[in-house]
Amino acid sequence: MFAAAPYATADQVREDQWALEALNAESVWKLSKGSGVTVAVIDDGVNASHIDLQGNILEGKDFMDGGSASPNPGDNHGTAMASIIAAHGHGANDGVIGLAPEAKILPIREFGTDGPGLPVSIRFAVDNGASVINVSQCFGSNSSEEVEKVSDAVAYALSKDVLVVGGAGNDGNASKCYPAASPGALGIGAVANDGQIWENSNSGAHVSLTAPGKNIVAAKGTGDGYRTGAGTSDATAYVSAAAALLRSQFPDLTAGQIANRLVKTAVLPEAEKGLSLPDERYGYGIIQPLAALQEDIPVGSKYGPLAVPDSLKAKTATPEIGMSDEEQEKADRKALIIWSVIGVVGLAVVGLIVFLIVRRSRRNRGNGGGYPQYGGQSNPYGQPVSVQHNPYQQQPMPPHGQWPPRQ
Structure with missing residues (x-):
């Protein structure tokens, strides 16, 4: 080359x-x-x-x-x-x-x-x-x-x-x-x-x-x-x-x-x-x-x-530099427990919200009640639907740049 x-x-x-x-x-x-x-x-x-x-x-x-x-x-x-x-x-x-x-x-x-x-x-x-x-x-x-x-x-x-x-x-x-x-x-x-x-x-x-x-x-x-x-x-x-x-x-x-x-x-x-x-x-x-x-x-x-290799995507917890395999395994178990707890609590919160919404909708039935619309998508929680963007795709030209660059 x-x-x-x-x-x-x-x-x-x-x-x-x-x-x-x-x-x-x-x-x-x-x-x-x-x-x-x-x-x-x-x-x-x-x-x-x-x-x-x-x-x-x-x-x-x-x-x-x-x-x-x-x-x-x-x-x-x-x-x-x-x-x-x-x-x-x-x-x-x-x-x-x-x-x-x-x-x-x-x-x-x-x-x-x-x-x-x-x-x-x-x-x-x-x-x-x-x-x-x-x-x-x-x-x-x-x-x-x-x-x-x-x-x-x-x-x-x-x-x-x-x-x-x-x-x-x-x-x-x-x-x-x-x-x-x-x-x-x-x-x-x-x-x-x-x-x-x-x-x-x-x-x-x-x-x-x-x-x-x-x-x-x-x-x-x-x-x-x-x-x-x-x-x-x-x-x-x-x-x-x-x-x-x-x-x-x-x-x-x-x-x-x-x-x-x-x-x-x-x-x-x-x-x-x-x-x-x-x-x-x-x-x-x-x-x-x-x-x-x-x-x-x-x-x-x-x-x-950088494109993330599949082997690194599979990690349940981000490895720390210099962490041993045993320490990483402990970190992975800890992360799994934490996310399990978060999942259970999250489901409970969602269930409560749904219950309250259903009860409220029954009270408002016939009164024109409904969910606000955001971009044509129904959003039951009253917040705009977020759209995630990849910051490394289809970027416009940075405004400061030229070649050769100026001193």
């Missing part, structure tokens, strides 16, 4: 990182640089000795060959993603700098079809301290069993308050792939520097957000070199970095509430304003990290705009 070519000198690299300017990185870094946050990069390995990444790469795991999570010669994808997220450059104007330059990268070497599969890697990332998981990979849905395993791993991550960010795919069509399309994950499309969708970015209901993904400068997997590339992989890395910024700034927010801030502040280019959101190409729009960090946004529900 990463098309690349050789790149030039270090100072030109910094100069050509257009995405940082478009995302208001200089202003963003006054608020957050991602300190204290670990982002897992599940990919073909990360070059921890690259001059722009030294000190920001943790000891990871190689599920393909064992040993360290270093890439093989010629493998650049994982190092590029890590640098987009958390490179720190090596001078005032030299080298690559990531959007979250103080975040740490947990490299996990599991790429393509050569390892045990994404489910193992995702669970490893969750169990080893990551609060954001970057998966710049995308697999089709030919095997329902494999899709289920990946989606189960995403659900496991969400149950542990870890956000999974996945690329939407580079086929330029409406085919969906995983983990981007797994319930609980954020699927990411790519845009060019004019805000228009990159021509090969997949569309569909699995696209939640978009981010810069064309002509992206990044570190190479061998030595201290650089290259430029395009793809939803790069866009995914920028969204993972934005999530790291938010997790550092708002440590008490859940993964879904972090996603909520990204969604509520996303923007569209001028030519696309007026689209009903989520759009199958843009999702809710292009990320705007500065607005996500500083705007006054209601916390929202635990899972925010």
